[in-house]
Amino acid sequence: MFIQNLFRHWTYRFFAPGVLIREKYEAFRGVLEADSRAHELLADIEEIYISRSPVDISRVEKLCRELSFAVESMVDGLIRISPLENLTLREIYRKINFYLELRIAPPEHPFFPPFVVLLDRPLEGSAALVGGKATNIARVSNELGLPVPRGFAVTTRAFYYFLEFNDLKEPIKKALSGLDLSSSASLEAVSNEILRLIRGAVVPPAVEEEILSAHDIFWGEDVDGEKPFSLTVRSSAVGEDGDLTFAGQFTSVMGVGRDELIDAYKEVLASKYSPRAIDYRVRNGLLDSDTPMAVLVQEVIPAQVSGVLYTRDLAVPEADLSVIYAVTGLGETLVSGEVTPEVVSVSCRDGFEILSRKSGGRAGEIREGTHILDEGHIRILAGWGAQMESFFGRPQDVEWCLDCKGRLYVLQARPLDVEGRGRELFDRQTEDGDEEGALLLEGGETASAGRGCGPVFILDRDSEIGMVPAGAVLVARYGRPHYTTALDRIAAIVTEQGSRAGHLASVAREYATPFLAGLEGATKRLVPGMVVTVDATRRRVTEGCLMAASPSPPAKRDNVFEKSPFRRLLKGVYDIVSPLRLVDPASPRFVAEECRSLHDLIRYVHEKAVGTMFMVGGAKGGSSKGAKKIVSDLPILLYLLDVGGALTPVSKDSAQVTPGDFVSYPLRAFWKGLTDPGVHWSGMAHFNWSDFGDAVAGGGVVSPDSPGLASYMVASDDYLNAHIRFGYHFSIVDALCGENEGLNYCNFRFVGGGGRPEGRGLRALFLQGVLEALGFLVSVKGDLVDARLREMERDELARRLTSLGRLLGATRLMDMQLSSIDQIPGLVSDFLAGRSRFDLEAQGRDG
Amino acid sequence: MARILVLDDVIDAGILIRKILQRKGHEVAIFSDEEEAIAHARTNPVDLAILDIKLKKMTGIEVLDELKKSNPDMKAVMLTGYPTVETARQALSLGASDYCVKPISKDELEEKVSEVLGG
Known part of the structure; x- marks a missing residue:
């Protein structure tokens, strides 16, 4: 967007003939194009890191490869421009x-046998081989000696082999790299694409063979003993049933015979990529390649009674109580909620005494006093529960059944999530008795139950979602899907529109973030900063915060994501991509050998390419076609290349020009802003850099006699392209400002770098506010602000250019003093009213 | 102050590393021969080994494996001009703390060494 027009106005003929040939000019053009692309990619990666977006790592991998390619193009371009000075650069x-490749290259996974493991023999290192569910059930059987259904697991090796055999790894990665979790359409499309790939693939013959022979070992024609009436095929993913439950994420196929076994296996594999499973995995920061799918094949026990045993009562998790839920027949009716279960509470002390019993049955058919489970079975189950809890070292959620011959089986055992659900129950029980503050608002719809309190944050613009502080109550007009990115850190959300059926609501429920939707007048009645309690369950907002201080699940979830494999990997990538060490071209350390990050390389190559093209440092003097040094009061080194009618004819033959020589209309307008009397250019030395530690090594301004150069302008009578760099900040203005209104335009880009991420984000918001007020169409990506304006009358556009000049001066050190989003609206109006100083010194003076 | 062993088939490279690290107060023994380096580590305590990957008879990875046998607590930094993801992963899985690619600047070397010794 910035380069195209520049080169339309600036051709190689303007460089000193004989010194620069066309090839160098083309190389330079390539460097600038790649530089522009690299900055965009860098901003994409930084944004994912800083705003903690949940994306699949394949997206980061793709962005890194593109970024690396752009940087390589820059390096190659600079070597073509000046080969001798850049021998070591490549x-x-x-x-x-x-270093980057080492971090992003996907790990190699074994895809050789065993493809199948029988569960009735001890397994070594089994969780990685057969997943959590199969491991647990095998241990319950082999190490505790409890009865479980016979069966086998198809290993993760088989899964990896399935992917290799069908060449699916790359296409799956490609699909995942396009995933945008803020759009349910995107999630759906990515999932569909992968499901299509998996369903169209074949199970490798070696795997099929092992599955069928394992089947025949237990239930073959020539095997004596009971034949199962059918099989169940279910997921046993790595990571499933561990700290994260993946509750209900994957498919189980019931009633499977030998002939349907292979198809059922494939169906369970495919469920790893259902929309819900992808969403859950990515939001929890897990990597696709680290959560392979093993599959559990077990016989179905013809059950007369089935149920679930919790080895703790969730209402009172600290008490030694187990709770048994039981229904007649197979267990699905319990899970689906069709039938009310019989509930038995058992003490785990004193010989498993039964404390209470509540009868169950279908609605309308419940008769108190009738029981489907006798006391003997209850005691056996409670005893097994205690055994499993002590064996696994944590409370368990156990599925069990009783067959027609009166034999009990353990079907599944997994950790019981006492904390999350325990708190929910606790809140429900205590809320009615609480005192409350004054009622502020009432109504709306419970989109996600629960209560939360915190200071009100009113979202004015969608793009500000990244600025919502942790612990706030988010108040917005709409319930946009991309607000999900804030759900893991806020106390509650209130919207004027939206409902419980939306995507935001379903994610809010998963995150246990209270969400009150459709509450009219919320953005007007609630005041920013005011502390309120949102009771989404009872649909009311009250003043103050009367909730007992308790560690909130959002904080816990935050922690899970922050420590996840995805975030750890991303941090490693960020450290190699983003930190900028090379900030001062005047420093003796501004050399290729000091480059540690891709950002350093981008900075270095750009600086050197521009410097070489403008022949800086060489006492060329008097060249009529080269760039001219601008002599002015501004403490920045600035060169100007006149590509036609930018300067007075008398200055044509001198190596230096003054602003008095400017004829170019857009240049004069821009310069007027840069030199606005309100802009504070001097006094830089008074700024206390040491307060900002290593972020500052010499930024601010390029010293006037520095051999380095990054600021230059290319201008004609009606055209201006300015690359202005102050220390870390880098801006481009590209404008055509002539008589023909239809052709006129102005593009503006601002790239930060250095400074604190929060300050940078706030500065971007300030720029956005000002630019939008000036009529620009603005997009903000991390630290990169892009703004464009089209078809504007010449004088109008000139006024905008003056404002841009003033804006560059004003924002020079702004990020250093920005600390809160509340400052932004005031600063924007101050600027529009003519204020141009926002540095600390000016602030001290004003205060 | 740490006892550091440097093994590089180009003796000049070893001398340069020794110069840099001695200035930081470390005791540095340099070798260009694999067997001499291994023999040294058998009889002398070594806190950190800095190993080139491309050597004359063995690879740096093999030397690392060998050194770890006699000094299991020893830290190691691999240094190579010809990096591959495979050898890097191999080195890290054998207990190398870091895998560095030449050219390496004085600052970077000092930083890596202090990081590895500190952690």
């Missing part, structure tokens, strides 16, 4: 690229 690029 090696340095290769080294940084290798």
